[in-house]
Amino acid sequence: MCGIAGLYYPRTPKPVDPARIAAMSDAQAHRGPDGSGVWTQAGVGLGHRRLSIIDLATGSQPMATPDGGVVTVFNGEIYNFMEVRAELEALGASFETHSDTEVLLHGWRAWGPDMLRRLNGMFAFAVYDVAARSLFLARDRFGVKPLHYAELSDGAVAFGSELKSLLAHPLVRRAADFHAVEDYLGLGYVPDDACxxxxxxxxxxxxxxxxxxxxxxxxxxKWFDLDFSHRAKGKPADLEAELIEHMREAVRSRMIADVPLGAFLSGGVDSSAVVALMAEASKAAVKTCTIGFDEAGYDETAHAKLIAERFATRHNTRTVAADDFALIDTLVGAFDEPFADASALPTYRVCQLARETVTVALSGDGADESFAGYRRYRFHAAEERVRGLVPENLRGPIFGTLGRLYPKADWAPRPFRAKTTLLALAEGGEFAYPKSVGVTRPELRGALYTDGARRALDGHFAEKRYIDTMRQAPARDGLDRAQYADFRHWLPGDILTKIDRTSMAVSLEAREPLLDYRLVQFAATLPPSLRIRAGQGKWLMKKALEPWLPKEILYRPKMGFVTPVSAWFRKALAEEAAALPKSRFLAQTGWFDLKAIERIAADHRAGRAEHGRTLWQLLMLERSMTRLFG
Incomplete structure (x- = not known):
């Protein structure tokens, strides 16, 4: 796991100052504290910060072929590099190291861009071909590893793992994109098609x-796309066996490391499954870590302890305060862009805890997106069934009228918020689903903007990318389309950004075995009835895991990292909420109606309305924008 950066001049091969490349790399030194390197030639420069994981002695980067004809910098891991290496050796390639990085050099010479389809891993890398004078940038299938780039005024293309590496270059102009602010307020993160x-x-x-x-x-x-349009055939028992084999291989392949390795253990299904399969594959006790909270309603340590005892792991637990918002500025610095998923706070803490004993930690991320584990998938699938019973031309008049008449109850649990459900039924699934996965709804966002800001958007709105993606998805039904859209937007923009930035901030490599592309492709072929059944998401996965995990783990309500931001803004962060309308930066942008922000903050503090997540978004936006542009 590392950080990469570089410059390339596609038109005129101008000289590249090695110090410039070093500065861009060093801006993300936390991604690679174990070493650094710079390589330059007329018109190109590559920089690298190394977190040593595999081939500690000879895996330094930038790495070149013996003749110096191909040079690469690489962030990530190629889990099947030994198989790819054997294929390349059969073609005549000669290897000088034991690292997965060298596979990219010989793979480029043998196959060019087609080598990507042979790689199973998480990666973002650059390959410079000296003879062709070309630079090849690539990113893994699901966006586990990040890669930013920009065209500069002097003709260069700058690239780097994190935004801060580009901002270290003086020609990267610091101007905010208001369209991205709209995207952030709608979705809770700045998606991958924006910055x-x-x-x-x-x-x-x-x-x-x-x-x-x-x-x-x-x-x-595009070199990879997930396909939900095919259906697996076979008995559930056979599909269960196939699923377990995919999971087993995914976990085993991610246990290769020359440094201490462990796992995050929340006590939920996904992390527990990973730990179970690690224990099966490991001769030594697996190292696990759990973050607990000092409020029982948010604490899962008892469930994590149950799994740790069942598989005899070397378990490490730490309790933090449920109001652990002291990390706000730390997270702002780690993420660069505004990021409103408040579970980043406990995720950072569990990464800190893991780093005390390991350098690599396996996580359970990805299973909810693959196997329809989120509650919103169950609601969406149910709503799609109802939509199918009513002709499209009647849905608006019937459900829309009922929804407008039904009283608003944002405070109630989702099943009792009939107004929200009725209004969703009045829309097509591709219009309703993005609102269920988003944060601040369009009507509230519109009320927060000034007239000038609304004009500046010129019709742009955050949910449109979801609508377009769901309409064009290679899918058979509404559940397929929702999951496909989440793989395109939510997973790389929220979940994978969160785990990458929080783990890399403490120089920890996080690996996601449940995002092995073969496992994900298999899951995409499962009939909806094997993903959701009898009110249970991840149905087939849970059935397959019954021999490994107790039912009190498999079938308990999903919790995840829950942070009580609504309560914070009525108590400890009440003054922060009151200060938002007085923000110098927000006022200078001309984007926001500060009186509207004042009203929602006052209504929330008084309990008249529920605006906790929006206030958290505004707080993180104000802090991030001030850091970037203030």
Whole structure:
């Protein structure tokens, strides 16, 4: 796990100052505290910060072929690198190291961009071909590892793992993109097709960018897409066995490391499954870690302890305060862009705890998206069934009228918020689902903006990318489309950004075995009835895990890292909420109606309305924007 950075001049091969590359790399030194390197040639420079995981002695980067014809910098891990290496050796390649990085050099020479399809891993890398004078940038299938890039005024293309590496270059102009602010307020994160700094782009998951001397910068090309349009055939018992085998192989392949390795253990199904399969594959006790909370309603340590005892792990637990918001500024610095998933706070704490004893930690991320584990999938699937019973031309008049008449009850549990459900039924699934996965709804966002800001958006709204994605999805039904859209937007923008930034902030490598692409592709073929059944998400996965995990783990209500932000803004953070309308930065932007912010803050503090998540968004936005542009 590392940080990469670089410059490339596609038109004129201008000299590249090694100190400039070093500064860009060093801005993300936390990603690689074990070493650094810079390589430059006319028109190109590559920089690297190393967190040593595999081949500690000879895996330094930038790495070149013996003849110096191909050079690479690489962030991530190739889990099947030994198999790919054997294939390359059969073609005549000669290896000088035992690292997975060298596979990229010989793979480029043998296959060019087609090598990507042979790689099973998490990665973002750059390969410079000296003879072709081309730079190849690539990102893994699901966006586990990040990669930002920007075209500069002197003709260079700058790239780096994190936004801060680009901002270390003096020609990256610090101007905010208001469209990205709208995206952030709608979704809770700045998605991968946007950036808070105008002019900066993110290479999308499953895409590559081939930059060639003398040619304009092209659009990224897609090399992978998830397909929900096919259905697996076979008895549930056979599919269970196939699922377990995929999981077993995914976990085993991610246990290869030359440094101490462990796992995050929340006590939920996903992390417990990973620990169970690690214990099966390991001769030594697995190291596990859990963060507990000092409020019983948020604490899962008892369930984690049950799994730790069942599999005899070396378990480490630490209790933190449920109001652990002292990390706000730390997170703002780690994420660069505004990020409103408050579970980043406990995620950072569990990464800190893990780093005390291990350098690599396996997580349970990805199973909810693959196997329909989120509650919102169950609601969406149920709503789609109801929509199917009513002709499309009647849904609006019937459900829309009922929804407008039904009293608003945002404070109530979702099953009792009939107004929300009725209004959702009046819309098509591709319109309703993005609102269920978002944070601040369009009507409230609109009320927060000034007239000028609304005009500046010129029709742009955060949910449109979801609508377009769901309409174009390679899918058979509404559940497929929702999951596909989450893989395209929610997973890389929220979940994987969260675990990458929090783990890398403490120089920890996090690996996600449940995002092995073969496992995910298998899950995408499962009939909806094997994903959701009898009110249970991840139905087949849970059935398959019954021999490993107790039912009190498999079938208890999902909790996850819950942070009580609504309560914070009525108590400890009440003054922060009251200060938002007085923010110098928010006022200077001209985007926000400060009186409207004052009203929602007052209504929330008084208990007249529920605006905790929106206030958290505004707080994180104000802190992030002040740090970036203030």
């Amino acid at each position: 808070i700094v105008a002019g900066v782009k993110k290479l999308p998951a499953g895409h590559f960018l081939l930059l060639e001397r003398g040619k304009p910068v092209p659009q990224p090309r």
